[in-house]
Amino acid sequence: MPPRAMAGEGGVARSFYSKFFPSTSSKARTEDHIPSRWADVRRIVRVMCQLFPGFHRPIRRRALLVGIKYSDQEDRQEQLRWTHEDVDRLYDTLVGLYGFQPADIVVMKDQEGIAGHLWPTTENLCRELEALTRDCAPRDRFVFLYAGHAGQKRERVPFSEADGMDEYIVPCDAEDELGYIDDDKLYRYLVEPLKARCKLVAFLDACNSGTLLDLTHNKCLVLDGWKGNEMRTVRRTREILAGALGIPISDRDGVADVRQVETREEMELVSVGCTAIPPVGEMFRPWRFCHGLCRRAFHPHDPYVICFSACDDGERALDMRGLTMTKVLVHILSKRLQTVRLVRLSIIYGVPEQDHRxxxxxxxxxxxxxxxxxxxxxAEKYYKRKTDKNNAERGRVGRACSRIIGWCGRRHAGMDFAPEEERPTRFPPLVAKFQISSNFPRFTRTERFWI
Structure with missing residues (x-):
């Protein structure tokens, strides 16, 4: 057949077929050179990898776990006891249940035996925070845990915070504000470098940590109480009406009625304008931030950031055995993930298919x-133990006084010589709740948690 005949009807198909499935009876083929049927496919994949470097790059997972006990502090009240244990618990969960490689997890502790470059000092923390999201690519996964002290100070940029206070974390060598790492730096290190479809899950087990990561939305994610139910109903009604009327979302943060500033430069510019007229700035301050009625929308191509905080801004977190936020969350997630390992026996155990999310x-x-x-x-065990101890001491005092009075010849049977002691107040009260924040409004009832 002439060569040009291949270009006729069916020639292209026969040529394509002959490249991938060559005939074994062809005399042109020799034993020394046998072309592969997948040679063209490999060539195409090679060209795609050269044109798009991220095409063949696997998803990377990194984690930075920081636990600070402040053991060198002279004041024992400033020392923490269970932060290192929180780091170990989350480390075991990431490696054993979420498939993280130990080489991709950086653990920082103020503990003997830890290398000097992994002590949570100001310099080391800034370096590792920047390295966590450096050279990230789409779909990468990141985990950040901070268990230590955190505080508040007057906002650096006027009217840039909802409560007028900047939050910061305290490295182990920080002696004044110069050594603190504030929320603006944390946002710049962890959130700004994220590419499309990247995911960051942060656990902030510290005091004053509600908006420590400076994320935009916190009040609209979990609405508590009767007021929360009313706000949820109003927001859902607005979303339905906006969808029916075709009203677009006004900005990238998903807020329909309030235009959120998108960059730090815009935030500073608006803050300067509010500073010029302080009463106007104070009046509009609550409406420049999340107020619980933010309109939700799916953002599949934007970074996904979710942050769990031990308490709200201005509150104190508990540092007690088994009562830290990290231990509670790890216990819940580990229990669910271990249950999912019995999915093959779900008929017997009745385990839902997506119970691990x-x-x-x-x-x-x-x-x-x-x-x-x-x-x-x-608390009940503590108060019971204190009550039993007080009763025992009261009984001994009463018997001793009865003997003395009896020896003196006075009979005062049944007299209670021990004064009535008030309920002990050393046990810290539980006034804080776990908080959740994100860079976008979330459908928290349907969106499932996964790292």
């Missing part, structure tokens, strides 16, 4: 309930 609202509400239940159990 609990919805965000269910996860945070379950964590709050477990935390409150464990706190109540510990």
């Amino acid at each position: 609990p919805p965000l609202e269910l996860l945070i509400s379950t964590a709050r309930d477990d935390h409150a239940s464990k706190y109540k159990t510990k």
